[in-house]
Amino acid sequence: MLRPMMGSPLSVLSKSLRHLVFGGEVLLSPNFNVRIGYNHLIKSTLQLQQVGGGAGLTFGFMLRIKSLQLDFSRAYYHVAGGFSHLTLTADLNQLIFRK
Numbered sequence: 001m002l003r004p005m006m007g008s009p010l011s012v013l014s015k016s017l018r019h020l021v022f023g024g025e026v027l028l029s030p031n032f033n034v035r036i037g038y039n040h041l042i043k044s045t046l047q048l049q050q051v052g053g054g055a056g057l058t059f060g061f062m063l064r065i066k067s068l069q070l071d072f073s074r075a076y077y078h079v080a081g082g083f084s085h086l087t088l089t090a091d092l093n094q095l096i097f098r099k
Contacts, residue, residue: 017043023058029066035073052088055079067094 023037036059043056060073069089076082 014044016042033062035060035062042077054082060085067091 017022017040019042021037021039023035025035027031027033037057039056041056041059046055050077054076055078056076058075060071063070067090069087071085071087071089073085074082075085
């Protein structure tokens with residue numbers, strides 16, 4: 001008689017966490033906030049065995065000065081490097097059509 005193989009509780013938890021992405025944002029003021037995130041699927045699939053790295057971690061911030069907003073984020077996928085995103089947003093109504 002064949003019985004189904006049950007994994008260890010740790011592997012079951014790891015497999016369950018692969019379906020979740022955690023993120024948070026700290027609003028320090030209306031013009032500045034800090035963001036952080038974690039993706040277990042990226043960590044478990046892209047992390048090297050010998051090196052910890054920071055696979056699966058992301059962080060960033062938002063800075064608003066008058067009608068300009070600067071957003072920066074950094075995502076680590078592998079020990080070799082990650083991706084940075086920089087966004088500059090302008091409210092044209094406030095820049096051009098000032099009253």
